[in-house]
Amino acid sequence: HDFEKLKAAFVNFTHRLPFYGRVMLCIDDPHVRAILPQVTKPVTTYGFSEGAEVRALDAHAEGVQMHFTVRQQGYPDTKFVLNQPGMHNVLNACSAIAIAREIGISDEATNQGLQSFSGVGRRFTRYGEVAIPGGGSFTLVDDFGHHPVETEVTLAAARAAYPDRRLVLAFQPHRYSRTRDLFEDFVKVLATPDVLLLADVYPAGEAPIVAADGRALARALRTGGKVEPIFVEAIADMPAAILNAVRDGDVVMTMGAGSISGVPHQLTNVKA
Known part of the structure; x- marks a missing residue:
């Protein structure tokens, strides 16, 4: 759990890298900036920051796509479209663009790839519209996010992709130790959706830890007063809990690295 050792391992x-290698680093991150002087291989930096060699400008969401311009010395300012939501994915795209340019792939080919990219499993996977028994429907999205930073940027991506819609998050914490170590960060980010359905911790082989379970999170969130969590003890009950809480036009996001991954399939099989 020593972060300095982690940074040292990355530098090592x-x-x-071979002599012809190059390191692509996101200069927006202060920890990455801190290790830059220790990296002896050729480096290309990317990000939103003014000092980035491959810099994203004017990034904005249009539905579930991100539109942005890339500025890099030696290249004209070039507009790109990414078929994934979220500012974090713009950064991911910038690293891909930088690598593509380094190895001689044209911007046109890269842009075609970004526009047709369908994503990877359980990363903002869109299930489309799901009917609500009794009438109406909601948009269903599933994501693997299971630590606070992932959760925060993914919720921000959902807000940008679906503005002016109620966001319902069904979240299953993963591991008691992670819940304990990042408890306050979880409380902060889980207070941001409009509706929160909170499952108990998926243990992943760990023994329970006192005050580091789903009920403890629910109590802390309730005390904070920003959201009234709906605690769902058994993950098997989550689909019914979602259908009970959802309204026509909502965006529902299931999130976590454990057994919540099966919930979207159960929801899509519900008879309207």
């Missing part, structure tokens, strides 16, 4: 990894 860059030292193992």
Whole structure:
């Protein structure tokens, strides 16, 4: 759990690159900026920051796509479209663009790839519209996010992709140790959706830890007063709990690295 050792391991990894290798680093991150002087291999920086060599400008959401312009010395300012939502995915795209340019792939080919990219499993996977028994429907999205930073950027992506719609989050914490170590961060980010359905912790082989379970999170969130969590003890009850809480036009996001992954399939099989 020593973050300095983690940074040192990353620097050591860059030292193992072959002589023709290049390191792509997101300069927006202060920890990445801190290790830059220690990286001896050729570096290309990217990000939203003014000092980034591959810089994203004017990034904005249009539905579930991100539109942005890339500025890099030696290239004209070029507009790109990414078929995934979220500012974090713009950064991911910038690293791909930088690598593509480094190895001689044209911007046109890269843009075609970004526009047709369908994503990877359980990363803002869109299930489309799901009927609500009794009338109406909601948009269903599933994501693997299971730590606070992932959760925060994914919820922000959902807000940008579906503005002016109620956001319902069904979240299953993953591991008691992670819940304990990042408890306050979880409380902060889980207070941001309009409706929160909170499952108990998926243990992933761990023994329970006192005050680091779903009920403890629910109590802390209730005390904070920003959201009234709906605690769902058994994950088997989550589909019914979602259908009970959802309204026509909502965006429902299921999130977590555990057994909640089966909930979207159960919801899509519900008879209207």
